Amino acid sequence: MHKFEEITVKSETIFKGKMISLQVDEVQLPNGKYSKREMIKHPGAVAILAITDDKKIVLVEQYRKPANQALIEIPAGKLEPGEKPELTAVRELEEETGYRCEKLEFITSFYTAPGFADEILHIYKATGLKKLEEPKTADEDEFVELMEVTLEKAVQLVTENKICDAKTTFAIQYAQLQEVLNAK
Template identity: 75%
Template structure:
């Protein structure tokens, strides 16, 4: 138990949608007072840093309604009930990009917005990519354009604020660090 732990007194479900659930928890604070916490419950997600045999990063350009603009991102998707993250990663890679991979390695898992949401993203590195002749189709409400870029081009997309989401920034910085470590060996 952490010294600043908040004990839940009661929890009220406000909304349950296709992807998220909103609840309001009344909590007892460490000083004995109470407070309310608005919490988004999310099933979790995967993100895939997919690298082609010629060392290009596969990205998807898609419109994101919450920001009311298009973003360039690494492929990603939410976990289905009971699905292991690595299975979700393989499925999402195929559905969004038309690729399969020979090697899938977990880079790290991280919370996206721990102040109000419990979404946990599992970031994978996919190598040994092969274009599939008949890939699974993407979700019917998902429209993406595939991009293949170098690390330098990805950094340019960051500077242009076309890459502007945390998971993709994290993945690109991971690659930059990996490259920097290689040059210092």
């Protein structure tokens, strides 16, 4: 047992939706006292740093209701039950962008908001992109516009706060770092 571990005494699902559920746990703290933890349960997701042969980053713009605005992001989507993250990455890349990749490389995984959610996000780099003649269709409730920008333009969009979500900012900074390291 880790010195900070909290022991779950009781767990109750308050809401179960299509994408998330809300769970409230009663926990015993390391000092023996009790507390409640409200948690959003999420199946996990993937995001793809897709880079074209001419070194452009593939982005999508779509409306995000929780943010009440359209956001510019790297392609992403949630894991389906039992689906491996790399298969989700390939599927989401095809659905959102119409591209298939020759090479898919794992970058990292991280928790998106560990203070209240268990969502883990797996980020991949996709290269060797080829436009599909018959691309998979996006989800019926998903409306996206494709953008392809240079790394410099992507950095500018972050600097101007036109890209403001964590996964995309991380991916662009990762691409910047790779460029610096490859230049040495």
